[in-house]
Amino acid sequence: MVKHHRRPSLALLLAGTLVGTLVSVTASASAAAADFTGDFDTTAPGAVPAGWSVSGGGGDATAQDVPGTVDRALRLKDTSTGAPVTVGTSFPSTSSAVDTGFRLRAAQTSATVGVHLDGAQGHNVTVALSADGRLYTYDGTRRVDLGAYAADRWYDIRVVAHPSTATAEVYVDGERRAAQLDFRTSATALDGLRAGVSTADTGTAWVDDVRIVTESAPQGWPYLGSIAPRTAQQVGSSNLLVGAETLDRGYTDYQAFGPYLGRLGATGVRLQGGWAKTEQTKGVYDWAWLDRIVDDARRQGLKPWLQLSYGNGAYTGGGGSGLGGKLPSSAEALAGWDAWVTAAVKRYKGRVAQWEVWNEPNLAGIPVADYTDFYVRTASLVRAEQPNAVIFGQEAGIDVPYAQDFLTRLSQQGEAGLLSGISYHPYNADPDNPWTYQQVAKLQALIAQYAPGGVVRQGENGVPSRPGSYGALGDLDWTELSQSKWILRRLVNDLGRDISTSVFSISDLHYSSKINSKGLLQTNTDKSIRYAKPSFYAVQSVASLLDSTVKPLPDYSWSSSSSTPLTVRAFAKRDTGRQLVGFWSASGKPSENTVRTSTDLTFRGGDFTDPVLVDLRTGAVNDIPADHWSVQGDTYTFTGMPLYDSPVLIADRSAITL
Template sequence: MKNITSLLVVLLFFAMNNISVRGQSLKISASPNRVYTAIDIPFDRIATIKPKSTSETTSKYWTIGCETVDRDYTIYDEYKEYLSPLGFRKARFQAGWAKTEKQKGIYNFDWIDKIVDDMASRNMELWMELSYGNPIYPGGGGYDLGAGLPVSEEALKAWDKWVETMVTRYKGKIHEWEIWNEPDLRSVKHEITDDEPEHRAKADANSPEGLAMFNLRTAKIIKRIDPEAKIAGLAIVRLEKLEYIEKYLQVFKENNSLDLLEWISFHGYPYNPDDMYTKLGVEDNLKKARELVASYSPNLKLRQGESGCPSEYPVKHHALRNYNWTELTQAKWFLRRMMGDMGNDIPDASVFCIMDMTYLYKAGTPEQYKFYNRFGLLRADSVKQVEKIKQSYYAVQNVISAFDQPLVRVKDAKCKVKAANEITSYVYKNKENGKKVIVMWDGTQIPADSYKTQKATVSIENSGFTDPVWIDLLSGRVYKISSSSWKRVGNSETFEVPVYDSPVLITDRNTILTQEYKKCQD
């Protein structure tokens, strides 16, 4: 009897903490209360955002990150069932030269074939990143993050052959490519202490000019095989490094090859996601980078290729380390980054990433050890299976559903938001029915681990609102704005509503797909 009681206690603990039994998928909640919130709103709750799967969504404002399978830091089969319910129609993926070619000239594409086909079955497109190097070739480049590029003649020829084989194999299935990942992360030059030609080649490879030549040779192969392919170059981690970007672009210009590139991709991991658009050491760095890129080609666009946030403190390496992150602050961070990218007209912006990663620090050395990079919407256990669905998963799911409509930003909208802190806000209009959506949040600080709100006065002209609601994107909860908090004078309307450091919406109720909520569901 005692053993049975103990077993029941253990099972109850697992159920209450949303923890899976190993090898079993967790059930994705569709409950109107699927995201916990302690927010206090002075309006009546009437509905909840209804999630949309990839079989229902049509918009492609964002991309979900499905990286690191190439190095076995994540396992695709462990998280694939969680992709469709999120609603993303596009995923960023890493091709893994070293995983595919473990013996010279012999390719094993089985692992990636299955993923490409599975993604297609889920109504998802792939943005495929070509990386990293391959240690079976002398001078073949590094195998992991911050790695040096291939430099030897043998390795470069092998790279060319692998790229050609990849693009030929997946022509018609993959239409978007990216070349390498974060080449500026760690300067290889710092490791050079002599003038040996091989060492100097390694130093030059990760220079902007060396990277440009490597990207150029790769882009030419892609376009020769698939002229309709779209290519992202650079994949820089520090957007404020304008000199690096310019030297890179200059090489393409001198070779009359700027038309090979569709995007210049960049990453970014500021502690305050809103700093990405105005700070990071350079005032208005996004604006300056955009102007620089446009000065070389008006058709070349910036694309945010990787950006995310951990969900807990013990992340001691990589971006945003050594900070007291929580599931709540991670969820807020993702929402603010998604809304910030959209508000700054950055297409196909990435949400990094679907699943926590199990990294090897100082891989291949006697000091190597395993650590968990908790950037995922899903929490991984020690064997890389899904242990928990995080708060951020459902919050991001809410955004994908709410913004699954043909929206355009109203750049000249006459809308003002006044509160104790400066409030970031954008106005969108549905191109088909003219319905408007106001999104706003307090972006002055790093997301806080609290639900504290402040009062805001929102004024807008020609909104067209007839049944306005206030929506918390974090929880997906929809509240009817009371008549005492909504005033109309002529073509101008004023709302007295709460705001906080996570995005909220004002829009008409029928603008967004919702499911009715009743108090008895609490």
């Protein structure tokens, strides 16, 4: 495995305090705007990383190349049964929440290896690999089992610790395994991270990609817990989808990211059918690759949305077999296309209800007349096999003239009944850009005119998590922080307008020339998953809260004391009417800091009995003190609300699950 050299922003703090990183430890507030690395790539093999110290005497802890890979990590090697080996780093003492991520691996299942968040009194939160093959943590003094672990396998661990309540949550590979865990020792602040192999055991362990960030909350607002993630099966139905594109070209690996799909909570997944991958020899179909994906996604509770797209080089005139590819054109290729489409629908019509015809034809330079004829040809084949199929036309960049021409031609041919809707791809660095939704409104009006009953869906959109990424918006500087903010703002914007919306993509995509880092999951260069990015957990919060049990309130009446533009999107529970109202600073491209300002908000037509504050990015839920809100009739006033360029909700407590 080759790891990506990247510039994560997770060392930026709300209050201008820097939490220690693997490369260096500093208390300098002025350093908070610098770039930091959370890995050991730049540490020479055999050296103790700067800012870390080794103790215990039972062995050593140094940066080393991981055997069988070109990956470098911090290796703990304990050779003594009478002494431990411990390595640690310190950071400025903080009473704010500490969100820590790291990867952990052991060379055996017969030694106890622990990673600890420490305070002045010792270990407060521990995640450990036991000498009997179990992953575990603690709830106070009680050991809590987190499942079995295997030797020589990396585990992606996230620990969120809250000194204000002396509690913590633990996630493993994107799944919350434990919550509301009491600290092991009494502490009101945290100041260090330690890893070690126990005194009685010998063994080798590896730690990598340590990421530590503090997250402050309004002073005196009690922490209640975090949003409970829900799987796709638990959610059941929503307007939230996730992209799993390019599997047909091998740019991602379903076996690697598949286990994370259901954990995310999105209830639909966009896939590409892959004519060229399925029919590598004319007339011979190999469906095994797609069967595995469709069946596993369905097993996890996701509804596949299958795109019929891209050509096949096995045929002369077979069209382009990748992004920007042309339509098949020769008689032989078109006959091959027809046969493949018919076979695909016949095979999957009991498992797939939604289809899409081609990918971004306008960006590929395909004339709208050609695309219209091709759409009719393909959609007719789909409906012949599956009369109730939902079929989307496609275009990118919200090209209203292209869509209008397509719809006009479709109507003139008397084939508007073949269209269930249009899917658009609105890449824009500002997720609140009014132009985007003005164009969406135009598309909706066109659909209503030419294909009544059809819908407009956001089918592919995302931003990178690092600069220099492949694809749309890759020329701008992005980090994992700004990615998570951007995704949240777009999702809440779309869902607040009752638009079905998809996150592009579940995993980083490995194009031939460069990585497209729009994934919610960080990858190694062999496409295996390295860790879940902050955006993965942020989307989990959205999926858990904004499902089909809530409805958007598009005409919600509100006002604010803020001198900067705000976006407000309101929702209500369908059964009780209790509300969830999101607000954020509509400040263009998201910033690289989490500094909050204070604003007062007034909601007319509100419905709350016990309002709480929810930060979708962190998942944290805090009580809103009684002196910060008041109600007169159905007008609610909230004062001193923390505001920044990422969505925060004022939600009735009955509408959330911790």
